[in-house]
Amino acid sequence: MADAEYVNIWMRPERPARGPKPAYSRAQITEAAIRIADAEGVEAATMRRIAAEIGAGAMSLYRYVPSRDNLVELMADRLMGEIDVTGMPSGDWRADLTRYADEWRAMWLRHPWIAGVQRSLPSFGPNQLLLIERLMGVLDAFVPIDENLGLMAMLNGYVEGSVREEISSAGEFRRSGLSESEWMARSGAYIDQLVKSGDYPMFTKIVTEARQPHLSRDEQFRHGLGRVLDCIAAALPAHREGL
Amino acid sequence: MADAEYVNIWMRPERPARGPKPAYSRAQITEAAIRIADAEGVEAATMRRIAAEIGAGAMSLYRYVPSRDNLVELMADRLMGEIDVTGMPSGDWRADLTRYADEWRAMWLRHPWIAGVQRSLPSFGPNQLLLIERLMGVLDAFVPIDENLGLMAMLNGYVEGSVREEISSAGEFRRSGLSESEWMARSGAYIDQLVKSGDYPMFTKIVTEARQPHLSRDEQFRHGLGRVLDCIAAALPAHREGL
DNA sequence: CGCAACCGCGTACAACGTACCCAGTGGAGG
DNA sequence: CCTCCACTGGGTACGTTGTACGCGGTTGCG
Numbered sequence: 001m002a003d004a005e006y007v008n009i010w011m012r013p014e015r016p017a018r019g020p021k022p023a024y025s026r027a028q029i030t031e032a033a034i035r036i037a038d039a040e041g042v043e044a045a046t047m048r049r050i051a052a053e054i055g056a057g058a059m060s061l062y063r064y065v066p067s068r069d070n071l072v073e074l075m076a077d078r079l080m081g082e083i084d085v086t087g088m089p090s091g092d093w094r095a096d097l098t099r100y101a102d103e104w105r106a107m108w109l110r111h112p113w114i115a116g117v118q119r120s121l122p123s124f125g126p127n128q129l130l131l132i133e134r135l136m137g138v139l140d141a142f143v144p145i146d147e148n149l150g151l152m153a154m155l156n157g158y159v160e161g162s163v164r165e166e167i168s169s170a171g172e173f174r175r176s177g178l179s180e181s182e183w184m185a186r187s188g189a190y191i192d193q194l195v196k197s198g199d200y201p202m203f204t205k206i207v208t209e210a211r212q213p214h215l216s217r218d219e220q221f222r223h224g225l226g227r228v229l230d231c232i233a234a235a236l237p238a239h240r241e242g243l
Numbered sequence: 244m245a246d247a248e249y250v251n252i253w254m255r256p257e258r259p260a261r262g263p264k265p266a267y268s269r270a271q272i273t274e275a276a277i278r279i280a281d282a283e284g285v286e287a288a289t290m291r292r293i294a295a296e297i298g299a300g301a302m303s304l305y306r307y308v309p310s311r312d313n314l315v316e317l318m319a320d321r322l323m324g325e326i327d328v329t330g331m332p333s334g335d336w337r338a339d340l341t342r343y344a345d346e347w348r349a350m351w352l353r354h355p356w357i358a359g360v361q362r363s364l365p366s367f368g369p370n371q372l373l374l375i376e377r378l379m380g381v382l383d384a385f386v387p388i389d390e391n392l393g394l395m396a397m398l399n400g401y402v403e404g405s406v407r408e409e410i411s412s413a414g415e416f417r418r419s420g421l422s423e424s425e426w427m428a429r430s431g432a433y434i435d436q437l438v439k440s441g442d443y444p445m446f447t448k449i450v451t452e453a454r455q456p457h458l459s460r461d462e463q464f465r466h467g468l469g470r471v472l473d474c475i476a477a478a479l480p481a482h483r484e485g486l
Numbered sequence: 487c488g489c490a491a492c493c494g495c496g497t498a499c500a501a502c503g504t505a506c507c508c509a510g511t512g513g514a515g516g
Numbered sequence: 517c518c519t520c521c522a523c524t525g526g527g528t529a530c531g532t533t534g535t536a537c538g539c540g541g542t543t544g545c546g
Contacts (some may be wrong), residue, residue: 265523
């Protein structure tokens with residue numbers, strides 16, 4: 001009960017004031033964990049593996065991080081920091097949201113394992129908070145805060161949906177050690193079977209028609225994003241023609 | 244390699260044809276696992292615990308389910324089945340999408356642990372497929388399939404964002420055995436500190452203004468949903484005024 | 487100069503998913 | 517009818533995980 005306020009990782013100071021100089025750091029540990037997760041999937045980033053990566057003993061990590069769950073929170077927030085939102089809001093909301101969406105997509109493609117670490121409870125690390133500040137600022141002048149939240153949720157839904165699909169079809173095979181051929185044998189045959197059965201016309205349409213081969217992934221993403229931003233524009237009173 | 248096609252859980256038959264009558268079933272096991280997850284969180288649904296719930300030995304489950312990961316896929320798809328989409332598309336797309344959103348939200352509130360089991364690779368179980376068929380059918384007459392996908396992703400983003408926030412503030416304390424008071428001490432004090440610091444005006448605005456106490460959760464959700472459907476309406480050519 | 491507070495970390499343990507093996511069983515072939 | 521064997525449920529055991537605990541050494545403050 002004495003350090004009840006330290007239950008939250010973001011309130012707990014990295015190190016106590018007294019004592020010898022520490023050999024490692026939270027940032028260093030987080031970095032090593034992300035490196036492993038990028039290369040072998042997030043489940044490969046075990047405490048022992050991370051410790052080995054930085055040349056430490058497994059239990060040494062617990063001098064810096066209370067638990068593995070908390071370390072994953074640190075990793076996720078570190079990734080949020082890769083989304084560059086400097087200079088937002090710039091005044092051009094469409095440019096701001098486009099840049100944000102592009103940055104987010106690029107980050108997810110660099111670290112596809114982030115798709116599997118969402119927690120039911122939100123975390124609010126410093127990078128996440130900065131993102132909220134900048135992003136909510138973009139439309140703050142146009143709509144009340146609750147509508148702003150709804151619009152950002154819509155935007156996030158589009159970006160996340162697109163990138164998830166992209167990750168799974170481009171092949172995030174690292175997860176659970178699946179090789180590309182194994183994944184094709186597994187998912188490809190199943191999808192073929194569904195399509196051939198004729199019972200799932202919409203699913204078939206998605207699989208066969210939604211991917212336009214003459215457009216690059218980037219272009220397809222940008223095109224869909226344009227439609228989403230049109231939707232948002234329609235919801236901004238200052239930009240709506242009639243009414 | 245002989246049963247390479249059985250790598251996918253949805254292609255693997257539940258039981259071989261020959262032999263004695265089985266004592267349990269996939270459905271029964273899935274149901275028991277969901278019951279435990281509802282009561283104690285998804286991490287409490289271990290193989291031994293599930294087996295005990297139905298009065299079986301731990302290893303017996305593996306006669307029905309290849310792995311725990313696959314069992315979680317079964318659980319997730321079973322939950323998709325709780326979203327009632329019979330009669331869709333009805334012709335009234337706004338009513339259809341409203342019902343879908345309500346059903347989804349209700350399901351998530353019944354089983355909040357679903358927020359933590361998203362996989363990077365999609366699963367496409369029978370209930371999920373049915374959902375895709377009905378839901379994509381709603382706007383199929385109005386927009387091409389890729390725009391339809393984008394619009395549904397936006398809708399999903401709004402619903403998921405709302406419900407996630409609702410879950411965490413209404414208190415999904417079961418996860419990792421947090422009690423309500425522990426969660427308040429952890430998150431409440433942290434949020435208070437962020438607000439009092441004055442460094443996060445947007446975050447503060449969200450926390451203090453976005454929740455309107457005179458409206459019920461249902462009403463707030465419905466209100467925001469209305470705005471999202473307005474956005475979608477603006478994207479449907481047949482419903483657009485100008486152009 | 488002492489000494490308490492810190493360090494890194496080796497050992498140990500409980501809990502997990504699950505491979506392997508066993509004795510029992512009931513439906514198909516004779 | 518009997519025989520057989522593919523199947524059953526499940527006990528035991530193994531490797532891996534997160535992490536509690538305690539050790540001997542180090543360091544900066546009084």
